[in-house]
Amino acid sequence: MKVRWRQASRGSFENSRLIVGMPDVGLAGKQAVDYLVQELKPALLFEAYSAHFPAQVIVTKEGLIELLKCELYGWKNPEGGGDLLLLTGNAQPLSPEGQHAFARELLEKAEELNVKEVYSLSGYLVEFRAPEKEPSVYAVATSQELLMELKSRFGLSQLERGSIEGVQGLIVGEAKVKGLKGACLLAETPGYSTPSGRPIVDAKASKALLKVLTRILKVEVDLSGLERQVALTEEFMERVSQLEQQVLERVLKVGRQPPKEKPYYV
Amino acid sequence: MSEPSHCRVKLLAKPEASLSQAVASSPGLRSVGWQALTSLTSKLNPTLTAEIFSSDFPTRYDTVPSYFAKPRAYGIGGVIVESGGVSLPKVKVYHALQPLHLCLIHGYHANFYGQYEVAEATVELMGKLGVKRLYILAGYALEGEPVCCAASTRKLLEEAEKVYGLKPGYVGPFLGFSGLLAGLAANRGVEVLCLFGKTKPNPENPESPDLEASEKLYRKICEILKVAP
Numbered sequence: 402m403k404v405r406w407r408q409a410s411r412g413s414f415e416n417s418r419l420i421v422g423m424p425d426v427g428l429a430g431k432q433a434v435d436y437l438v439q440e441l442k443p444a445l446l447f448e449a450y451s452a453h454f455p456a457q458v459i460v461t462k463e464g465l466i467e468l469l470k471c472e473l474y475g476w477k478n479p480e481g482g483g484d485l486l487l488l489t490g491n492a493q494p495l496s497p498e499g500q501h502a503f504a505r506e507l508l509e510k511a512e513e514l515n516v517k518e519v520y521s522l523s524g525y526l527v528e529f530r531a532p533e534k535e536p537s538v539y540a541v542a543t544s545q546e547l548l549m550e551l552k553s554r555f556g557l558s559q560l561e562r563g564s565i566e567g568v569q570g571l572i573v574g575e576a577k578v579k580g581l582k583g584a585c586l587l588a589e590t591p592g593y594s595t596p597s598g599r600p601i602v603d604a605k606a607s608k609a610l611l612k613v614l615t616r617i618l619k620v621e622v623d624l625s626g627l628e629r630q631v632a633l634t635e636e637f638m639e640r641v642s643q644l645e646q647q648v649l650e651r652v653l654k655v656g657r658q659p660p661k662e663k664p665y666y667v
Numbered sequence: 668m669s670e671p672s673h674c675r676v677k678l679l680a681k682p683e684a685s686l687s688q689a690v691a692s693s694p695g696l697r698s699v700g701w702q703a704l705t706s707l708t709s710k711l712n713p714t715l716t717a718e719i720f721s722s723d724f725p726t727r728y729d730t731v732p733s734y735f736a737k738p739r740a741y742g743i744g745g746v747i748v749e750s751g752g753v754s755l756p757k758v759k760v761y762h763a764l765q766p767l768h769l770c771l772i773h774g775y776h777a778n779f780y781g782q783y784e785v786a787e788a789t790v791e792l793m794g795k796l797g798v799k800r801l802y803i804l805a806g807y808a809l810e811g812e813p814v815c816c817a818a819s820t821r822k823l824l825e826e827a828e829k830v831y832g833l834k835p836g837y838v839g840p841f842l843g844f845s846g847l848l849a850g851l852a853a854n855r856g857v858e859v860l861c862l863f864g865k866t867k868p869n870p871e872n873p874e875s876p877d878l879e880a881s882e883k884l885y886r887k888i889c890e891i892l893k894v895a896p
Binding site: 450452454455456457458459460461462463464465466467468469495496 | 779780782783784816817818819820821824834835836837838839840841842843844846847849850851853854859861
């Protein structure tokens with residue numbers, strides 16, 4: 402067992418849908434699931450620790466130390482349309498064997514909680530996204546039927562080829578092996594990070610994911626709480642875009658300058 | 668998180684009494700914590716209690732700084748040569764019974780795969796020795812107090828401020844052996860207080876000692892333990 406699961410509470414769930422948001426590019430998927438946890442206030446079921454997480458603890462603003470962990474929450478749907486299992490965390494395993502083990506064990510836990518469908522959320526790295534443009538959301542699915550449904554009913558784009566790294570990809574692959582219905586939804590993000598390498602949350606991509614996901618799940622969630630973060634994302638990306646333009650203009654200007662000396666070897 | 672064990676714990680001397688407190692450090696930023704622990708060890712002249720060996724202990728890492736090991740950076744195995752002698756890399760655990768019942772832990776950074784296992788083996792040993800409170804010594808490189816702290820509980824943070832004048836000051840990841848020891852011990856209910864001594868990074872030689880910062884940290888841990896520096 403490469404993952405240690407610590408049970409925080411018990412609950413029974415029916416026709417569950419597992420939603421996975423691990424740290425990803427632009428933190429789009431993680432932020433989306435964190436927002437669902439904030440709004441739906443589900444019960445914490447398990448904490449998961451792994452020796453394949455980065456070897457560090459986090460020191461918080463308050464001065465408290467926290468081991469890296471993932472958390473699995475359960476939410477009973479009052480409308481009776483299928484409950485939710487929500488997986489978020491501040492790390493994902495770094496090694497391939499750690500990621501495979503985590504995905505397998507997570508799905509086993511979800512099966513004990515009557516999971517029927519699996520959706521993972523992630524960012525989709527693009528070189529540039531125009532500030533005024535809504536991020537496109539792509540989908541890959543465990544079956545052609547589901548893919549067609551996601552395209553035709555929810556307007557998602559099909560991801561033609563490539564790979565999806567990390568647990569967010571593996572969990573859907575594992576779902577397919579087990580015969581479960583599943584999809585990975587990916588929102589466009591330029592995936593900016595700070596100069597020290599810390600990823601910057603792309604709340605606009607998170608919101609795009611949640612808009613689609615809540616329709617698929619038929620769960621009502623007020624997304625207005627994300628607006629402030631979306632505004633910050635837009636402001637930041639506008640500044641980066643301006644900086645990129647300035648750098649490009651300087652490079653072109655230098656490129657147009659005539660050489661200082663005539664070549665003597667002609 | 669139990670994996671096939673690559674760790675061996677060699678017990679050398681059993682303390683005659685339970686050790687309620689422990690102080691730990693490992694090689695790291697400007698050796699601030701490491702030097703402070705070395706000074707404390709010299710002061711107390713403790714007995715070597717146990718050694719922890721791991722097949723994941725390299726003698727040299729490909730990453731800089733060394734305590735930031737990644738899956739693809741396994742480091743280089745071998746033995747440590749000193750004055751013509753050889754020894755395996757190891758975590759060394761000491762005990763002192765005078766003037767207080769104290770455990771001293773000299774950490775060592777495993778490569779990526781061994782970090783959690785070594786820290787867990789150390790926490791296990793601390794439990795057997797009766798450790799209830801753990802002090803971790805390390806360096807930090809931000810503007811702030813000469814020594815700041817982090818703790819496993821709010822109660823301990825309050826105590827640190829009220830009794831020793833320590834405040835939180837560092838926010839972010841705490842890497843390697845010492846960070847994991849803090850987190851895993853805290854998860855087992857041990858009270859953990861981390862003391863960070865302020866230093867300036869030296870990117871060319873990250874572990875080059877900052878003796879002034881170490882001295883301030885050493886004096887603070889002596890004050891907490893009520894040991895004359």
